[in-house]
Amino acid sequence: MRxxxxxIKGLLIGVQSLLGGLSVTWKELWTKKITRQYPENRDxxxxxxxxxxxxxxxxxxxxxxxxxxxxxxxMNCPNGTIQVISKISExxxxxxxxxxxxxxxxxxxxxxxxxxxxxxxxxxxxxxNNFENATFTRAKLVQQLNKEGSKLRAKKPVTTTKEE
Amino acid sequence: MxxxxxxxEFSALNKWIDTTLNEYLPGFWAVFIELVLVGIALLAAYAIxxxxxxxxxxxxxxxxxxxxxxxxxxxxxxxxxxxxxxKILLKEIxxxxxxxxxxxxxxxxxxxxxxxxxFGAIPFGKNMQAVDFNIGIFYVIAVSSLGIxxxxxxGWSSNxxxxxxxxxxxxxxxxxxxxxxxxxxxxxxxLSGTMQFSQIIxxxxxxxxxxxxxxxxxxxxxxxxxxxxxxTNRGPFDLPEAESELTAGYHTEYSGLSFxxxxxxxxxNMFIIAxxxxxxxxxxxMPFQVSGWDGFNQVMWYIPSYVWFFGKVGFLIxxxxxxxxxxxxxRIDQLLNLxxxxxxxxxxxxxxxxxGLVLSGLTLTDLFK
Numbered sequence: 001m002r003x004x005x006x007x008i009k010g011l012l013i014g015v016q017s018l019l020g021g022l023s024v025t026w027k028e029l030w031t032k033k034i035t036r037q038y039p040e041n042r043d044x045x046x047x048x049x050x051x052x053x054x055x056x057x058x059x060x061x062x063x064x065x066x067x068x069x070x071x072x073x074x075m076n077c078p079n080g081t082i083q084v085i086s087k088i089s090e091x092x093x094x095x096x097x098x099x100x101x102x103x104x105x106x107x108x109x110x111x112x113x114x115x116x117x118x119x120x121x122x123x124x125x126x127x128x129n130n131f132e133n134a135t136f137t138r139a140k141l142v143q144q145l146n147k148e149g150s151k152l153r154a155k156k157p158v159t160t161t162k163e164e
Numbered sequence: 165m166x167x168x169x170x171x172x173e174f175s176a177l178n179k180w181i182d183t184t185l186n187e188y189l190p191g192f193w194a195v196f197i198e199l200v201l202v203g204i205a206l207l208a209a210y211a212i213x214x215x216x217x218x219x220x221x222x223x224x225x226x227x228x229x230x231x232x233x234x235x236x237x238x239x240x241x242x243x244x245x246x247x248x249x250x251k252i253l254l255k256e257i258x259x260x261x262x263x264x265x266x267x268x269x270x271x272x273x274x275x276x277x278x279x280x281x282x283f284g285a286i287p288f289g290k291n292m293q294a295v296d297f298n299i300g301i302f303y304v305i306a307v308s309s310l311g312i313x314x315x316x317x318x319g320w321s322s323n324x325x326x327x328x329x330x331x332x333x334x335x336x337x338x339x340x341x342x343x344x345x346x347x348x349x350x351x352x353x354x355l356s357g358t359m360q361f362s363q364i365i366x367x368x369x370x371x372x373x374x375x376x377x378x379x380x381x382x383x384x385x386x387x388x389x390x391x392x393x394x395x396t397n398r399g400p401f402d403l404p405e406a407e408s409e410l411t412a413g414y415h416t417e418y419s420g421l422s423f424x425x426x427x428x429x430x431x432x433n434m435f436i437i438a439x440x441x442x443x444x445x446x447x448x449x450m451p452f453q454v455s456g457w458d459g460f461n462q463v464m465w466y467i468p469s470y471v472w473f474f475g476k477v478g479f480l481i482x483x484x485x486x487x488x489x490x491x492x493x494x495r496i497d498q499l500l501n502l503x504x505x506x507x508x509x510x511x512x513x514x515x516x517x518x519x520g521l522v523l524s525g526l527t528l529t530d531l532f533k
Binding site: 021 | 226227228229230231232235486487489490491506
C-alpha cells in the first residue's frame with residue numbers, strides 16, 4: 001500500500017514538474033526575439049568598442065600623426081603584417097632625422113592580436129570596430145595608414161616641470 | 165441531424181466529377197480515372213503538407229528559442245522549404261561500401277509507403293476521405309506500424325554501428341509505445357462503439373469524444389499524445405536519432421532523395437498522429453456544435469469542414485512542438501520506465517473506467533439526454 005501511494009505521489013510530482021517546464025517555454029515563446037538582422041539594421045547596429053576589426057592611424061586636424069617610425073610595431077607583429085618604411089631627411093640646422101614615409105598595413109595577414117597597439121611607445125595606432133572590410137581583390141587589403149602629406153606632430157614643449 | 169447550409173464544401177465538386185465521368189465513359193474507366201485523381205490529390209497533399217510542416221516547425225522552434233527563424237527566402241521566409249526541397253532533390257545519393265544494396269534502397273520506401281497508406285484513411289473533411297473501412301482505426305494502427313520495418317532495415321543495411329544502435333532503439337521504443345497508442349484508441353472505440361472513421365465523427369456531432377467521456381477520455385487523450393509523440397521519434401523521445409551519441413541514428417548513411425524520404429515520412433507521421441488524435445478525440449472535421457442552438461450551429465457550419473480539421477490538427481501539432489522544445493532527451497531506461505510502469509497500467513485501468521462509464525450511462529451525452 002505504501003509503495004502504491006509512493007507510485008501515485010511520484011506520478012503527480014512528475015506531472016507537476018513537467019507542467020512547470022511547459023510554462024517556462026510558454027513564456028519564452030512570447031518574449032522579444034533577440035535576432036539582429038544585419039544588413040537591415042546597419043543604422044542602429046552596435047559593435048563593441050573593444051572589437052578589433054581594422055588598424056588605423058589617427059590624424060588630427062592639422063594632418064599630423066604621432067608615428068615616429070621607430071618600427072617597434074613591425075618587430076612585434078607575429079606575421080609580418082606591418083611594414084614601416086622610413087626616410088632620412090635633414091633639418092635646417094643640418095641634423096639628420098628619421099621620418100615616416102609610408103606605413104603599410106596588410107589587413108589580409110592581420111590576426112588582430114593587438115600587439116602593435118600595445119607596444120607602440122607613442123600611441124600612434126589603434127584598432128577600430130569598423131568590420132565591413134570585404135573586398136573583391138586581395139590587393140585592396142593592403143593599405144597605407146598615414147595620409148598623403150602628413151607629418152609628425154611636434155612634441156609639446158616641456159614647461160610644467162620647471163614651475164614646480 | 166438537421167441540415168445546415170454548407171457553402172464551401174467540396175461535396176458538389178466531387179459529385180460533378182463523378183456524374184460527368186460516368187456520362188462519357190464506361191463504368192470501369194470512370195472508376196479508374198477517379199482512383200488516379202484521388203491518388204494524385206493525396207500525393208500532392210502529402211508533399212505540400214510536409215513542406216508546410218517543415219516551414220512551420222522551423223518558425224515555431226525559432227520562436228521558442230527567442231529567434232526569428234527562416235526569413236530570407238521570400239517574405240518571412242515562406243519559400244524556405246521550397247528551397248530545401250530543390251536542394252535535397254539535387255543532392256547526390258552516395259553509395260556506401262559493403263552496404264546491403266537492395267535493403268539499403270528499399271528501406272525509405274517502407275517508411276514512405278506506411279505513412280502514405282495511413283494517409284489515405286484520414287478524413288480530411290466532409291466527403292474528403294479516400295478509403296472508409298469499417299475497421300478504420302484497426303487499419304491505421306496496423307499500417308502505420310509498418311514504418312518501423314523501414315527503420316530497422318535502414319539501420320541494418322547501412323553497415324554502421326551507429327545506425328544499427330539507432331534502429332534497435334527505435335524498434336524498442338516503437339513496439340512499446342504502439343501498445344499504449346493502441347489501447348488509448350481502444351478506449352475511444354469503446355466510447356463510440358465503432359471503428360469506422362466516418363461513424364466515429366458522426367457520433368461526435370454534438371459532443372466531442374474528449375468531453376463525452378470526460379475523465380477517461382482526457383486520460384486517454386494525454387496518453388495517446390505522449391505515445392504518438394514517442395512513435396514519431398521526436399522531441400524528448402528522439403533517442404533513436406540522438407545527435408550527440410549516434411550522429412543521426414538509422415538515417416546516418418542516407419543522403420539526397422533517400423534521406424528526403426525519411427525526412428518527409430517523419431514530418432508526415434507527426435501529421436498523421438495529430439490527425440488521428442483530432443479525429444478520434446476532437447471530432448475530426450465536425451464543427452463545434454451544441455445541440456439545440458441552431459443559429460450557433462449554422463454559424464459553425466459556415467466554416468468549411470476541412471478548415472476545422474486542419475485547425476484541430478494544427479493545434480495538436482503545436483502541442484507536439486511545444487513539448488519537443490521543452491524537455492531534454494530521455495535515457496532508454498527512463499523511456500521504457502515511462503511506458504511499462506506508468507502509461508500501460510494507467511491505460512488498462514482507464515479502459516475499465518471507460519467501460520464502466522459507458523455501461524452505467526455516465527457519459528455526457530447520456531447524462532444530458
